[in-house]
Amino acid sequence: xxxxxxxxxxxxxxxxxxxxxxxxxxxxxxxxxxxxxxxxxxxxxxxxxxxxxxxxxxxxxxxxxxxxxxxxxxxxxxxxxxxxxxxxxxxxxxxxxxxxxxxxxxxxxxxxxxxxxxxxxxxxxxxxxxxxxxxxxxxxxxxxxxxxxxxxxxxxxxxxxxxxxxxxxxxxxxxxxxxxxxxxxxxxxxxxxxxxxxxxxxxxxxxxxxxxxxxxxxxxxxxxxxxxxxxxxxxxxxxxxxxxxxxxxxxxxxxxxxxxxxxxxxxxxxxxxxxxxxxxxxxxxxxxxxxxxxxxxxxxxxxxxxxxxxxxxxxxxxxxxxxxxxxxxxxxxxxxxxxxxx
Amino acid sequence: xxxxxxxxxxxxxxxxxxxxxxxxxxxxxxxxxxxxxxxxxxxxxxxxxxxxxxxxxxxxxxxxxxxxxxxxxxxxxxxxxxxxxxxxxxxxxxxxxxxxxxxxxxxxxxxxxxxxxxxxxxxxxxxxxxxxxxxxxxxxxxxxxxxxxxxxxxxxxxxxxxxxxxxxxxxxxxxxxxxxxxxxxxxxxxxxxxxxxxxxxxxxxxxxxxxxxxxxxxxxxxxxxxxxxxxxxxxxxxxxxxxxxxxxxxxxxxxxxxxxxxxxxxxxxxxxxxxxxxxxxxxxxxxxxxxxxxxxxxxxxxxxxxxxxxxxxxxxxxxxxxxxxxxxxxxxxxxxxx
Numbered sequence: 197x198x199x200x201x202x203x204x205x206x207x208x209x210x211x212x213x214x215x216x217x218x219x220x221x222x223x224x225x226x227x228x229x230x231x232x233x234x235x236x237x238x239x240x241x242x243x244x245x246x247x248x249x250x251x252x253x254x255x256x257x258x259x260x261x262x263x264x265x266x267x268x269x270x271x272x273x274x275x276x277x278x279x280x281x282x283x284x285x286x287x288x289x290x291x292x293x294x295x296x297x298x299x300x301x302x303x304x305x306x307x308x309x310x311x312x313x314x315x316x317x318x319x320x321x322x323x324x325x326x327x328x329x330x331x332x333x334x335x336x337x338x339x340x341x342x343x344x345x346x347x348x349x350x351x352x353x354x355x356x357x358x359x360x361x362x363x364x365x366x367x368x369x370x371x372x373x374x375x376x377x378x379x380x381x382x383x384x385x386x387x388x389x390x391x392x393x394x395x396x397x398x399x400x401x402x403x404x405x406x407x408x409x410x411x412x413x414x415x416x417x418x419x420x421x422x423x424x425x426x427x428x429x430x431x432x433x434x435x436x437x438x439x440x441x442x443x444x445x446x447x448x449x450x451x452x453x454x455x456x457x458x459x460x461x462x463x464x465x466x467x468x469x470x471x472x473x474x475x476x477x478x479x480x481x482x483x484x485x486x487x488x489x490x491x492x493x494x495x496x497x498x499x500x501x502x503x504x505x506x507x508x509x510x511x512x513x514x515x516x517x518x519x520x521x522x523x524x525x526x527x528x529x530x531x532x533x534x535x536x537x538x
Numbered sequence: 539x540x541x542x543x544x545x546x547x548x549x550x551x552x553x554x555x556x557x558x559x560x561x562x563x564x565x566x567x568x569x570x571x572x573x574x575x576x577x578x579x580x581x582x583x584x585x586x587x588x589x590x591x592x593x594x595x596x597x598x599x600x601x602x603x604x605x606x607x608x609x610x611x612x613x614x615x616x617x618x619x620x621x622x623x624x625x626x627x628x629x630x631x632x633x634x635x636x637x638x639x640x641x642x643x644x645x646x647x648x649x650x651x652x653x654x655x656x657x658x659x660x661x662x663x664x665x666x667x668x669x670x671x672x673x674x675x676x677x678x679x680x681x682x683x684x685x686x687x688x689x690x691x692x693x694x695x696x697x698x699x700x701x702x703x704x705x706x707x708x709x710x711x712x713x714x715x716x717x718x719x720x721x722x723x724x725x726x727x728x729x730x731x732x733x734x735x736x737x738x739x740x741x742x743x744x745x746x747x748x749x750x751x752x753x754x755x756x757x758x759x760x761x762x763x764x765x766x767x768x769x770x771x772x773x774x775x776x777x778x779x780x781x782x783x784x785x786x787x788x789x790x791x792x793x794x795x796x797x798x799x800x801x802x803x804x805x806x807x808x809x810x811x812x813x814x815x816x817x818x819x820x821x822x823x824x825x826x827x828x829x830x831x832x833x834x835x836x837x838x839x840x841x842x843x844x845x846x847x848x849x850x851x852x853x854x855x856x857x858x859x860x861x862x863x864x865x866x867x868x869x870x871x872x873x874x875x876x
Contacts, residue, residue, distance in 0.1 A: 235648075235691060236645060236646055236691065236693075365598075365600055366599070366600035428641055429636045429637075429638055429641040429642040430641060430642050430643050430644040430645075432591075432596055432634075432636065432642075433634070433636055433642045433643070433704070433707070434644070434652075434655070435594075435596055435628065436594050436596060436628055436629065436633055436634040436636075436708075437628060437629035437633060437655065437656035437659065437707060437708075437711075438624075438625040438626060438627070438628035438629035438630060438656065438659050438660060439625075439629075439655055439656070439659060440625060440659075443655075447644075447647065447655070448644050448647070451644075451646040451647070452644070452645065452646050454646075
């Protein structure tokens, strides 16, 4: 009989003493069969880690979030502390002069030397001499907070509303969907302007105004998912075991719809940040001296020619946040629904 | 004869659809004794699954109505139970195994969580005891290494194993009635045999009554003591298994039996189908629903619905051929009956 050479290894490596009986362990075989039990969430996390955009986006979000809270503490200034002697100073970071943080104004004059100021304002100061570094991070902090709270409220109301609407169906669904249609029918800017007119402009009223129309998208996504899921056999099986409605809702339906819910939530965050900035920009948002990124951009664009740094820094910050959240949400969508990309 | 545990009497089910009322079940009656297996056979769309779901009250409320009929379990009318009592009936007294094991388990919960869900709902056990019971159930249905496997997710299991888990879930609370809606249709033949054997042995151990819904007469012969043949939402023939297989009286049952592939047939012999398709259940019909497809059709079949005739003890059929006048005609013509 002719022996075909094994691919990859030369037959000389397989020695005769390898052909002896090995002790057979049935239990070991059993263990192998049962291991590698990955939960669907772990598998999704693994897929997420493989996405090239997600990791830097996640790191960036983390860095920005940490700096938003730590940043204001790194300087001796407060976000609302005015100092007229320090007004309109350009950004200056010693050692980073080549990046433009050289403390020179648009005419090339060193204002720090001119005014005899020894401290460096890293991102410069505004016209009241408030430190921009502190204000930018404070603004980021407030923007993130508004976005997070608004998104979580959207999530809470949307999941509950959409879930109930889809699960009970029939007349309940009909009434609830008509309410949504009425809400969608009114341009949301009008609703928001009215809302802010009634309430005092501030963080709470902006969050409320954004939530009052924002949850609709989440509710629709959840309703669609639950409608699709509730006809599936495992829901029938759970009901045939006598599982209660609320348990079916929270244990069987919502966990299965969690993928699209998380993705929608992640896309809501940048939208909320942007919308808050937009509201602040048109003057409906936060009032001075409180800062959000939108307020800072609004202040900055007025003196754009003379003091470009006032506009550029918050604008770059909001762009970075938007891009990172969108990349992360995109990666999550692919990770949670592998069918979409393949 | 002892008292049946489950009785279905004159059940009608209708769906509201775009095309109008679809009358899917039209007066179905049967009963189930303890430790008995009743097979419901019939082709697709004959109302088998709808009947099963009606017993469990699993039909969607908005789109279905049950205009007539009664389902009695242990003296109480299932159709009139309030939701809370219905929840304690489901799973503990009557439970169900579904057709497709690929979709009948929740992909986001572990096998153990799903088993424990039913157990802790119906039995007063603490978490550890419920888990222990779940492990026992898994061992009972023949899942090796149950202690480990209980933490696995459904997608780690093959189809046959998932169906075993489905059976374990259904039987975890020792129900008196198990409704198996085509439990083996999605499985290959060897696994099918294993699952059926499993159900049989569990039945002997626990005394559960089984309603087996299938269109596979081979399965019926292997499992059931009683058969109900359904056609177009009606039970056209019912009786003990030997009667149905050896002395069938309804032409539809003849057709079903004849259409089965035979081992002793010559290799190239084609299967014998029943020509035509079942009637549209959205339409009102006159006469026997099988008349348009029946080779033995008579004038009377097209205009009058056949009465239920008792052939022998427990064996009834709905066919005009069993009428005295039809049999006289046949004798006159010298045609030998099927």
